Amino acid sequence: MILIAGGSGVLGTTLLGLPAMRERDVRILSRDPDRTRLLVGDRVEVVAGDVRDPRAVDQAVAGASTVVSAITGFGPARDVSPRTVDWEGNANLIRAAKAAGVEHFVLLSVCQAAPDHPIELFRMKYRAEEELRLSGLAWTIIRPTAYMETWLGILGAPLVETGSTRIFGRGVNPINFVSATDVARFVDLAVTDHAMRGATIEVGGPANISMNDIVATFQSLTGARGKVSHVPLPMMRVMSVLMKSVNPAFAGLVQAGVVMDTRDMTFDASATRAAYPSVPVTRLADVIQTVYAKRSTAPLQQRHGHGHA
Secondary structure (H helix, E strand, O other), X not given: OEEEEOOOOHHHHHHOOOHHHHOOOEEEEEOOHXXXXXXXXXXXXXXXXXXXXXXXXXXXXXXXOEEEEOOOOOOOOOOOOHHHHHHHHHHHHHHHHHHHOOOEEEEEOOOOOOOOOOOXXXXXHHHHHHHHHOOOOOEEEEEEOXXXXXXXXXXHHHHHHOOEXXXXXOOOOXXXXXXXXHHHHHHHHHHHOHXXXXXXXXXXXXXXXXXXXXXXXXXXXXXXXXXXXXXXXXXXXXXXXXXXXXXXXXXXXXXXXXXXXXXXXXXXXXXXXXXXXXOOOOOXXXXXXXXXXXXXXXXXXXXXXXXXX
């Protein structure tokens, strides 16, 4: 049996349709089991629990041979954080997996995870990686770049739903984006391929593009024009400091926006892709057409005719 923690997120829901998951019993640990059941239906067992609760984690892990951790505490919610979820929550999962005799632990980390990274998420993912490496468990660590689906939801969806969108910062810094579908296929491989145990695999997408490129490609393929505005970088720097004591989660998001607008976030995915040729390379245009075709405000352009990625 496979336990997926974080199974109701972008990656977790994508995993369920892949071969390794279809061939095994799957259990999802979720803080919101009712919402998760709406997303996944009756295909899998859904258990209520929070990775911050060691007792709930022990119960969820019982009977599992493989644990896939796709959890994250990075976001606007005030009751969770990268520290309490991405590090401490993963530490609970790792400890419970070790005690339960789990055969294999797959950790979804993040590309550029490091102990001194300016974004807290990256530091906490690194701490979870170290915890896993020292656990004695068989492990695989997958480090994806930023998810296309997440950022299309942040930047593109508002153009369709409200007629406007806002880019934090200048929006010109090149960043590597990968489709959650591609990352899910690497997880699927890791579950079945013993050669991937003990490996840290960095997974990127086909191109390094800017936030402005994402919006322009979205507009080109969906016809959603709308208003595009920018939050000035100096204002973001001030907000990230002033909001720390008032709303740490929001301050963390703004700080991450500053980093993504100024730090080298590029990645060359060619070596990983050459090593795993069975995993297709999904383009930004493909994701837009798949996810937003029904919501577009104008006929889609030809798949390869327009766009920056």
